[in-house]
Amino acid sequence: MKTNIVEVNQKSQKYLGEKGLIVLIAFLSAFIPLSTDLYLPALPRMAENFNAAPSLINLTLILFFIFYAAGSLFWGPLSDKYGRKRILLIGLAIYTLSSALCAISGNVYQLIWFRIIQAIASGAATAVAQAMVKDCYSGRKRVSVLAIVTSMTMVAPIVAPVVGALILRFTSWRGVFMVLAIMGLLVTLAVIALEETIDQRSNGSILQSLGSLGVVAKNPGFMTLLLTFSLMAIPMMSFISSSSYIYVNQFGLSEQVYSYFFAANAFFMVIGPLLYMKISRLVKPVWLITASFVIACISGAFISTIGIHGPWLFTLALIPATLAGSITRPPSANLMMEQQRGDTGAVVSLMTFAFTVFGSIGMIIISLDWENRVLVMGLMYIVFAAASLAVWNRISKKSFVQHVLNKAG
Template sequence: MNTEMDQKEGNLRTQKYLGEKGLIVLIAFLSAFIPLSTDLYLPALPRMAENFNAAPSLINLTLILFFIFYAAGSLFWGPLSDKYGRKRILLIGLVIYTVASALCVFSGNVYQLIAFRIIQAIASGAATSVAQAIVKDSYSGRKRLSILAIVTSMTMVAPIVAPVIGALILGFTSWRGVFVILALIGLLITFAVIAMEETIDQRSTGSILESFGRLGVVAKNPGFISLLLTFSLMAIPMMSFISASSYIYVNQFGLSEQVYSYFFAANAFFMVIGPLLYMRVVRLIKPISLITASYVIACLSGILICTIGIQSPWLFALSLLPATLTGSITRPPSANLMLEQQKGDTGAVVSLMSFTFTLFGSLGMILISFDWANLVRVMGLMYVVFAFASLVLWVKISKKSFVQKVSLK
């Protein structure tokens, strides 16, 4: 009886030990591995450059290469979870992540830290790729969309608290303490996954090579790949902010690490409320129109950043806010729309989603890392250019017949 009720409500899987709330919290933590692994030590970047006597560009490689190898890891773990199951792949990835985090603590130089961060990044791909696969395994219809909104909001709490916690850690210890915290987080999540019951219903029966070959099959889906490229473009300016935020607030505007963390957390707060606002706004505005409007607003936000945002940290934060909010509002419907384009091959689908978003984001981090005279103005221009490009592509692609029409409400 409960199973039938769950299926009618959109619950396709039940968890004996975690329960539905426990599973949602676990998915949120798995999805938050990237902001936790990066934002927690953002306040320490300027200090790490002094500690290692290294150029900021070299220290930034601990961030840039993390995202690049995380993208590669996302491609690796997703298809494996289709073949061997979500739980087994999660446990392998989490153990590697925890060990790599501990090794970062004992890095003797910046090159060792970069190497351990690469291992940490590859392992992180297991957490985030499998997390969205679990959502599709466990929920369907409107229930899935509401879970995506809840998980996205919970995930966005990490960018709020991470830099603040990181700054507090720096108040009584060095940057190495940040990686101690990350190792403990990895250990705790590992125990939670042990309690999780497997969610995949039907595993891939082919060889490992055939499992990886499903990536090519999914990539040939015109509806999925066109939406994927369109929605991933905004990762370029978004991740440029993640990479350059500490330098903008600390070096360019002259704020302390602690005050910087408050500005960063305030911006992240609007990432949290965005998905929750979507569930209310969508009752008044059609989802397709909402996505269109988000790109228009992001473009206008970029213009504000270029013009008034360069004058003070407060004006910069306020100018960035509209792009941040609209970007987070459209994350649940865009993710659900991409997931629905492909029947089956869920691991491959979410792997390509993680890979492409992160690859584009890494490009943004590389672009902003050049020796620009004014980082704020460059970031604003990136928002204008890529928001406009996304708008043009979205308007064109959303009307194509090869895009599977899905009710986003």
């Protein structure tokens, strides 16, 4: 949309307003870290409760991401056809119900199935949230909003483990899922107040709407950028899935202390996007992205060497990679969204799908029976940051990259 954003929001968001819309988008974008990080401190306790191996309990996390990725593929295109609001309401209703069912699971296999349903529904929240950003914003304003939304979203990894650990002091892991059900209900009420953001809906059939995924996938500029930025999800998500085992089991910390270390790392996820908006006025975005891959590679070397010797050294070694990755999120998302005219739902669905699939690969790798998970994680950062850097160096001078970065700079 080329209309001034303030006018659009004042006109279309009668109840939420511009700030309310941004907060809603941020909360929808945070569904995944909230749905996963909130119960991370409970993973070791859940294994004891169900008398199940950690690898089986980890399936509640790994399969969540796999089916979330699959679900996000169809929610986005469907929102192009039926509208953002309708799809959000359907997805949130399923999410709320499945969260409540997780809380009353009788065994680990029931929990896994209900988590799969919850994961599929979660795709509606995140895919539609990103599509709404493109519906309403353009140019540097869009990058600015993406930075704000990303920073607000990254508050979830800081708050969620701490809140999860506090919940565990008063109740069991089942209480964590009841909190998620209540959260789903509250967000549903907010979406009821949302005015539709999509300007033009797809007129084709459902199959034609889903076929837009293939149209976008044939765009070489989009797919190259998608591969470049999705590779870093592998080491990043390996940390998310294994952090409680590393801090609690390997380093011997309590669940509460673990949550503080996790929150400290997540803090740098929050400031990264805001830092990008400041630095990008002084340094070219293309150089910032290049530097982020170099820093992640160096950070991986520190993780695999000094990070294995204790929780403080591990955290300090990991922070540079975390900060570097979060700095690139606003420009990378904008770069990918600008590669395709129309089919916004399909674009963000493929972005979500790719990031989640690559992240799931990292989760599967780190969940294998390694003697030292910290060492493996550091090596993954080195390998995949170097691979992303190599691809980025080849495409960063291309016109389809330079045009977008110059327009948003």
